[in-house]
Amino acid sequence: MIKRFGSLFAGHIDLPDMGFDATPANERFYSNDKLVTVFDKVDAIAKTMDAKGYDTFWMAEHHFQREGYECIxxxxxxxxxxxxxxxxxxxxxGFNIxxxxxxxxxxxxxxxxxxxTGGRTIFGVGRGYHTREVEVFGSPLLDGDANRELFEEQMDIIFKAFNxxxxSHQGKYYTIPPSVPYRGYQLEEITLVPRPVNPVECWQPVVSASERGLNFMAKHGIKGVIGGGAAAGGAASSVVLAWQDVQAKHGRELELGGDLIISFSTYIAETPERAIEDCRKYFQENMKMFGP
Structure with missing residues (x-):
């Protein structure tokens, strides 16, 4: 049963042209003055959604997007x-990478x-998918196994810090804290200051819906967002069933669809034909953004 509605804004600026026949993605290069207009859009969207009674306004973290696609x-x-x-x-x-x-x-x-924010900020995490972002920050993405391994260790640390x-933590990528002298004693543990004062609601995208990924999410009580390929062509049905099964194995009996968001792109017009025609350029530009 659908209980709440939200919407995601990835952070695109207003582009002068869109579609397969418009400016190629790699030829888009906008000035800083143009790129920062995204923040006025964010304000306007948030205020409108708030007035209309939406539950959540989701945004995506991205970096170095001079093409104007994802600028937050x-x-x-x-x-x-x-x-x-x-x-x-x-x-x-949706999501901190x-x-x-x-x-x-x-x-x-x-x-x-x-x-x-008085508990109005929802935590969300992901592993990333843009090489220009993740690899520039010095972390692995092309090596998928290393990316997943790093992410899982990071989340173990974050939940320790919250709870x-x-x-202390000893792992492959992090030793927290390092064994160093501090105020006359040897450092052996630390405290996160501050820690959250409201219950932490954590979400993560469900992409491949692998057994390892679903078990990791269930272990930490992370909720799932099904979108993209995992929500297309009826795939969401198998993912929702697998999610429910894995949660049960971890002792959490959920109703079908519990602790899940299913996301779809929508466009409203007078007729289906008009909607397809109107949104064609937006769909095509989105494909260009993800294309080679």
Whole structure:
């Protein structure tokens, strides 16, 4: 049963032309003055959704997108701002790309946003899919196994930081804290300051719906967002059933579709034919963004 509605804005600026016959993606290169117009769009969308009673306004984290497609680099800063110009709507991080962050910095920044927005900021994490973003920040993406391994260790650290008054961690990628002297004693554990004061609701995209991925999410109580290929052509049905089965194996009996978001692109017009024609250029430009 669908209980709430939200919408995602990936952070595109208004483009002068769109579609397969328009400017090629790699030839788009906009000035900073043009790129920063995305923030006025974000404000307008958030205020409209808030007035219309939407539950959540989701945004996507991306970097270096001079082509004008995805121009919001810091979702947590945006969340704090938007919660001060709206009344009720929640702001969803869809998603913070963990491999581009130090896990403790991400945990601290989210906790701060949680406090400053009165619990209206929703935590969301992903592994990334743009090489220009993830690899530039010094983390693996082309090596998919290393990317997943790093992400899983980061999330283990983040949840320790959120849930434990003090903690330590020893893993492949991080030793927290390092064994160093501090104020006359040897450092053995640390405390995240601040920690979230509201229950942390964490979401992650369900892409391949692999057994490993679903089990990892269930282990940490992470909720799932089904979209893209996982929601197309009837694929969502098998993913929803697999999700319910894995959750049950971890002791969580959910109703069908529980703790899931299913996302679709929609366009409303007088007739289906008119809708297809009107949105054709937007669909084509979206394909160009993901194309080679």
């Amino acid at each position: 680099p810091n979702l947590l800063m945006e969340a704090v701002h938007l919660c001060h110009i709206t009344k009720n709507i929640r702001i969803g991080c 963990a491999p581009m962050w130090h896990p403790l910095r991400l945990a601290e920044d989210y906790a701060t946003a949680d406090i400053l 434990e008054e003090s903690f």
